[in-house]
Amino acid sequence: MSALAESVLPTADQERTPVTSRTPRPRDRGIPEATVARLPVYLRALQSLSERGIPTISSEALATTAGVNSAKLRKDLSHLGSYGTRGVGYDVEYLVYQVSRELGLTQDWSVAIVGAGNLGRALANYGGFGSRGFRIAALLDADPNVVGDKVAGLSVRHIDTLENVVEAEDISIGVIATPAAAAQRVCDRFVEAGVTSVLNFAPVVLNVPDDVDVRKVDLSIELQILAFHEQRKADGDVGPEWIEALEASADDPPRGMPPTPRNI
Numbered sequence: 164m165s166a167l168a169e170s171v172l173p174t175a176d177q178e179r180t181p182v183t184s185r186t187p188r189p190r191d192r193g194i195p196e197a198t199v200a201r202l203p204v205y206l207r208a209l210q211s212l213s214e215r216g217i218p219t220i221s222s223e224a225l226a227t228t229a230g231v232n233s234a235k236l237r238k239d240l241s242h243l244g245s246y247g248t249r250g251v252g253y254d255v256e257y258l259v260y261q262v263s264r265e266l267g268l269t270q271d272w273s274v275a276i277v278g279a280g281n282l283g284r285a286l287a288n289y290g291g292f293g294s295r296g297f298r299i300a301a302l303l304d305a306d307p308n309v310v311g312d313k314v315a316g317l318s319v320r321h322i323d324t325l326e327n328v329v330e331a332e333d334i335s336i337g338v339i340a341t342p343a344a345a346a347q348r349v350c351d352r353f354v355e356a357g358v359t360s361v362l363n364f365a366p367v368v369l370n371v372p373d374d375v376d377v378r379k380v381d382l383s384i385e386l387q388i389l390a391f392h393e394q395r396k397a398d399g400d401v402g403p404e405w406i407e408a409l410e411a412s413a414d415d416p417p418r419g420m421p422p423t424p425r426n427i
């Protein structure tokens with residue numbers, strides 16, 4: 164069990180549920196995507212408060228710690244049914260539990276990474292996933308020279324075993340770290356094997372059925388967004404009012420403005 168999973172299970176009625184890739188997932192209850200994207204930011208801030216032994220926090224202080232405005236934070240947390248107590252604020256431990264539960268982190272998730280190259284190995288070697296409830300259960304590759312390599316305590320398996328691995332390891336999330344040309348086929352195989360959540364690092368748009376969630380990570384896009392902001396700052400266009408306006412309209416940034424790292 165992950166440290167996080169242990170730390171967010173205060174009572175018996177909040178017990179962990181064993182999850183398999185075919186278990187119906189606790190779907191969001193109409194929570195906006197932009198709110199879901201900010202929950203990990205709140206969680207990180209809350210965990211840091213918890214580690215410092217801070218029992219309660221006002222929405223303003225939590226918003227400052229998380230780097231968002233307080234009205235947005237209150238609205239986000241209201242989607243979780245959390246309103247805080249007037250004059251006291253939010254109970255930090257309970258909010259850690261609520262946000263973790265909403266993100267599905269009160270249970271462990273098994274992850275398979277396909278592509279044991281530079282990126283796949285770096286991901287597998289990163290120790291931070293385990294403490295957040297993500298177990299890297301398998302690393303697969305198509306190159307016979309790579310299959311059998313030991314990475315982060317795992318033996319790289321052949322891609323031909325993907326379906327067996329998904330079944331045997333109860334894989335819930337598939338990570339694609341292959342070249343772009345191979346990504347769609349790998350994705351199709353994940354989906355055929357029953358995986359309905361895919362994290363794609365390859366620079367390609369994947370086609371998936373409606374019930375499959377794909378998140379794409381592209382560092383070059385993030386760098387381009389930062390470059391855009393650097394340019395605006397150099398031109399003197401980005402002042403505090405502009406940032407405020409952006410934060411107030413996180414779901415619908417002003418025309419011509421890409422989402423900032425603070426509002427996605």
Ligand SMILES: NC(=O)c1ccc[n+]([C@@H]2O[C@H](COP(=O)([O-])OP(=O)(O)OC[C@H]3O[C@@H](n4cnc5c(N)ncnc54)[C@H](O)[C@@H]3O)[C@@H](O)[C@H]2O)c1
Nearest residue numbers: 278280281282304305306340341342343345365380381382
């Ligand atoms: N999203 C980002 O921010 C980001 C950053 C760096 C790299 N990337 C992308 O991540 C991917 C991997 O990059 P890398 O530097 O690790 O490349 P790499 O060449 O080091 O590794 C790719 C691995 O995929 C394997 N592979 C190829 N076809 C396969 C298949 N059909 N099935 C299984 N394995 C297969 C190769 O054998 C190789 O081991 C690339 O698409 C790259 O563009 C994305």
